Amino acid sequence: xxxxxxxxxxxxxxxxxxxxxxxxxxxxxxxxxxxxxxxxxxxxxxxxxxxxxxxxxxxxxxxxxxxxxxxxxxxxxxxxxxxxxxxxxxxxxxxxxxxxxxxxxxxxxxxxxxxxxxxxxxxxxxxxxxxxxxxxxxxxxxxxxxxxxxxxxxxxxxxxxxxxxxxxxxxxxxxxxxxxxxxxxxxxxxxxxxxxxxxxxxxxxxxxxxxxxxxxxxxxxxxxxxxxxxxxxxxxxxxxxxxxxxxxxxxxxxxxxxxxxxxxxxxxxxxxxxxxxxxxxxxxxxxxxxxxxxxxxxxxxxxxxxxxxxxxxxxxxxxxxxxxx
Amino acid sequence: xxxxxxxxxxxxxxxxxxxxxxxxxxxxxxxxxxxxxxxxxxxxxxxxxxxxxxxxxxxxxxxxxxxxxxxxxxxxxxxxxxxxxxxxxxxxxxxxxxxxxxxxxxxxxxxxxxxxxxxxxxxxxxxxxxxxxxxxxxxxxxxxxxxxxxxxxxxxxxxxxxxxxxxxxxxxxxxxxxxxxxxxxxxxxxxxxxxxxxxxxxxxxxxxxxxxxxxxxxxxxxxxxxxxxxxxxxxxxxxxxxxxxxxxxxxxxxxxxxxxxxxxxxxxxxxxxxxxxxxxxxxxxxxxxxxxxxxxxxxxxxxxxxxxxxxxxxxxxxxxxxxxx
Numbered sequence: 001x002x003x004x005x006x007x008x009x010x011x012x013x014x015x016x017x018x019x020x021x022x023x024x025x026x027x028x029x030x031x032x033x034x035x036x037x038x039x040x041x042x043x044x045x046x047x048x049x050x051x052x053x054x055x056x057x058x059x060x061x062x063x064x065x066x067x068x069x070x071x072x073x074x075x076x077x078x079x080x081x082x083x084x085x086x087x088x089x090x091x092x093x094x095x096x097x098x099x100x101x102x103x104x105x106x107x108x109x110x111x112x113x114x115x116x117x118x119x120x121x122x123x124x125x126x127x128x129x130x131x132x133x134x135x136x137x138x139x140x141x142x143x144x145x146x147x148x149x150x151x152x153x154x155x156x157x158x159x160x161x162x163x164x165x166x167x168x169x170x171x172x173x174x175x176x177x178x179x180x181x182x183x184x185x186x187x188x189x190x191x192x193x194x195x196x197x198x199x200x201x202x203x204x205x206x207x208x209x210x211x212x213x214x215x216x217x218x219x220x221x222x223x224x225x226x227x228x229x230x231x232x233x234x235x236x237x238x239x240x241x242x243x244x245x246x247x248x249x250x251x252x253x254x255x256x257x258x259x260x261x262x263x264x265x266x267x268x269x270x271x272x273x274x275x276x277x278x279x280x281x282x283x284x285x286x287x288x289x290x291x292x293x294x295x296x297x298x299x300x301x302x303x304x305x306x307x308x309x310x311x312x313x314x315x316x317x318x319x320x321x322x323x324x325x
Numbered sequence: 326x327x328x329x330x331x332x333x334x335x336x337x338x339x340x341x342x343x344x345x346x347x348x349x350x351x352x353x354x355x356x357x358x359x360x361x362x363x364x365x366x367x368x369x370x371x372x373x374x375x376x377x378x379x380x381x382x383x384x385x386x387x388x389x390x391x392x393x394x395x396x397x398x399x400x401x402x403x404x405x406x407x408x409x410x411x412x413x414x415x416x417x418x419x420x421x422x423x424x425x426x427x428x429x430x431x432x433x434x435x436x437x438x439x440x441x442x443x444x445x446x447x448x449x450x451x452x453x454x455x456x457x458x459x460x461x462x463x464x465x466x467x468x469x470x471x472x473x474x475x476x477x478x479x480x481x482x483x484x485x486x487x488x489x490x491x492x493x494x495x496x497x498x499x500x501x502x503x504x505x506x507x508x509x510x511x512x513x514x515x516x517x518x519x520x521x522x523x524x525x526x527x528x529x530x531x532x533x534x535x536x537x538x539x540x541x542x543x544x545x546x547x548x549x550x551x552x553x554x555x556x557x558x559x560x561x562x563x564x565x566x567x568x569x570x571x572x573x574x575x576x577x578x579x580x581x582x583x584x585x586x587x588x589x590x591x592x593x594x595x596x597x598x599x600x601x602x603x604x605x606x607x608x609x610x611x612x613x614x615x616x617x618x619x620x621x622x623x624x625x626x627x628x629x630x631x632x633x634x635x636x637x638x639x640x641x642x643x644x645x646x647x648x649x650x
Contacts, residue, residue, distance in 0.1 A: 018583040022462045096645040116650060123455070123590075125650040126633055130448070132649075133637040134602075134609045137347045180595070248589075257605050258343040261597035264573075265448075268593075270505070272586035277459075280582050284459045302650050304634040304641065308451055312458040316629065320421035324457075325441060325450040325627050 001027040002290045004283075005059045005083075007049070007075065009033045009040070011245065012088065013065035015279030017042050023283050025313055029059050056082050060293070061286040064088070065279070077101045080300075081109035084289045086282050088118040095121065095302075103300035112293045113300040117285045118278040119269055120144075122303055124251050127267040129304050131253025135263055138255025141179050143171035143192050147247030147274060155222045156197055159215050161208055164200040164235060166242040169193050171250060172227070179252050182262030194227040198242055200235045247274035284311040326352040327615045329608075330384045330408075332374070332400065334358045334365070336570065337413065338390035340604030342367050348608050350638055354384050381407050385618070386611040389413070390604070402426045405625075406434035409614045411607050413443040420446065420627075428625035437618045438625045442610045443603040444594055445469075447628055449576050452592040454629050456578025460588055463580025466504050468496035468517050472572030472599065480547045481522055484540050486533055489525040489560060491567040494518050496575060497552070504577050507587030519552040523567055525560045572599035609636040 002025055006013045009031050017040065020028045030045040031038060038046040047055075062079060064087040066072050072089045079085055080102055089098050095116050106113045116122065120142070128140050149169045156165035175192045178185055197216055201208050213230045216223050233241075253265040271277045285303070288310035292301070309316055319325050327350055331338045334356050342365065345353045355370040356363060363371040372380075387404060389412040391397050397414045404410055405427055414423050420441050431438045441447065445467070453465050474494045481490035500517045503510055522541055526533050538555040541548050558566075573594040580588050596602045610628070613635035617626070634641055644650050 015583070022582070024461075092648040092650070095648075095650055096642065099645055121650050123459075125644075126455075127592075128649050129633050129637050129639075129644060130451075132639075133612075133633075134448075134606045136349075136638070182597075244586075257347070257598060257601040258340070261569075261601050263597060263602045263605070264593075264595040266591075266593045266595070267452075268589075268591045270589040270591070272507075272588060273582060276582040276586050277588045280588070281459045287458075302641070302645065304637075304644055304650060305632050307630050307632045308454050308458075309629040312454050312629075313461070314454075314457075316627070317421065319450075319454060319629055320424055320627065323417040323420075324453050325417070325420055325446050325629060 001025060003027050003029050003060045004286055005029045005062045006031045006065055007062050008065035009038055011275035012279055014041060015276040016063050019280045019283060059083060061289045063282050063286055073098060077105040080106045080111050080113045084112045084293045086114045086117050086286045086289055088278055088282060089116045090121055099300050107299045110298045112289045112297055114285045114289050115300055116302055117282050122281055126303050127251045131265040135253050135255030138253050139184050140253045142251050144249040145169040145171050148245055152222055156199060156216055159212055161202050161212060162199055163202045164238055166198045168196045170196055179254055180264060182254055182264060184254060190225040195223055197230045198233050198238060199230060200238050244272060245274045247271050287311055326350060328352050328354050328385045329611055330354050330387045331356045331390055332387050333390035334363055336600035337604055339366060340601040341388050344605045344608060384408060386614045388607050388611055398423060402430040405431045405436050405438045409437045409618045411439045411442050411611045411614055413603055413607060414441045415446055424625050432624045435623045437614045437622055439610045439614050440625055441627055442607050447606055451628050452576045456590045460578050460580030463578050464509050465578045467576050469574040470494040470496050473570055477547055481524060481541055484537055486527050486537060487524055488527045489563055491523045493521045495521055504579055507579055507589060509579060515550040520548055522555045523558050523563060524555060525563050569597060570599045572596050612636055
């Protein structure tokens, strides 16, 4: 059994806790949090972060579920000195800096870190790399959604008279169809996505609807450049139909081989729960971290460096015999 | 420059020859064929297979483009004693046997073989493995098409009165939509695909059409169990509209995380030219074979064992800096 611990108990940490039972070779030792006396959903033990050092040698991999903005830049290099880790650091602009810091710490402690694991960065990265490697004469497009954008939902909630709101980012069907046809047109992020808003008003009148819709649609950067749809609903409807955290997206590499053969490589995810799926990817890559560490390796890795069989519970022979390959 | 040779000069070998110019770090040394005096499309040198031994130490990787039925089971283990190879052995039932034979030979010669490289087996295998690893509580579905089936086209051509024919295998929209909705229904191969036929008659009359259509639709195994459509066209139309070798397909892993969150992982290819795309995948994996060999490794590998960055011409740092990851 691979013994894992969860560091950070938000949506992602809870996702790991919920999903770990589907991974039969894993055992959850506990949840580590900055908060004291955390009551876990599953009843698994919780500990303060300061107790982590008592678990040296008793946990094979720690799954870091903190946020990229405030937690991981400090936590990952610090924790990897004593433990193998997987993190989901997702700020593309700083991944190289984060990698270097984590790599130095991991090597000094003789531990393995797999960083930026999830779907983007993560499985989407993998497909951008493979797609452009097999189709060098190509362009790669990334579309996000359909999914909830927390930042855009918050922006609507800040408008006067809005009680609650949920905003979905949706890939533009026109842009998707164009790319899928093999047309190598350039698109801006704005052209590739539309925005759909569900809004609950404090005071639901025709005038209020008109005013709030106008404020949303003309909000610079957030909504003004996009094709935006605004729907007004009741609070009950919002809670009933829009409580989840769905997300997903599409990565398409469109290339030409030979004289003029269009070749379309497409990867997509359609997820009912963004944090639960991300946590599931992290558990699979924790298996790879465990194996690499057992093999005496150390240092930081991105998903590009992990041979795919390392994340599977099947043996290489089983894959060949059972026709997976 | 990575020096490669092509073994076998059919559709796949010609695909490698056409595509290699898109891979800037590759140099094509020549084409090797059982036939004497092969005239190549690009003018690159051609040699008899018996001359291969003169190229020991002068070619980094041989790309084996023979057929799985008659060539590769013998060629791959024989050739890998002296050269690194990539092959596209695609008979799933015998991949494990083939692997063992190639592995033993490769180790005896200190060479690397990457076998069963293409899209299925190949990129589809990769996605079956990754999809089921990240979603252990899941089912994986494979759909083929839209693409030409050579075997089914031949079966129609054998009917009396048929001058020429082309058969396309097409994923069933109903089955695809069901799987994409997260419904974990079981489907037989027959339920997942429909068949579309384009037929040229020797003597195009209403009676002949009726008879041939009936013979096609009632042909056991090939067409009878499927939803089959028959179109009669002129020979000119067949040559104009159906001369290519398009193919592709879809691999979907549909899983549940947590209580009841549906998570859909989908990979698809839509290819104007099946052999040109397959050849392009093989060239990318020849890059990995070259690197593994330079690193002192030997033996057989499947695509599951190749860390993705090994097939890319980008450095790991570039991937991180440029936001690929």
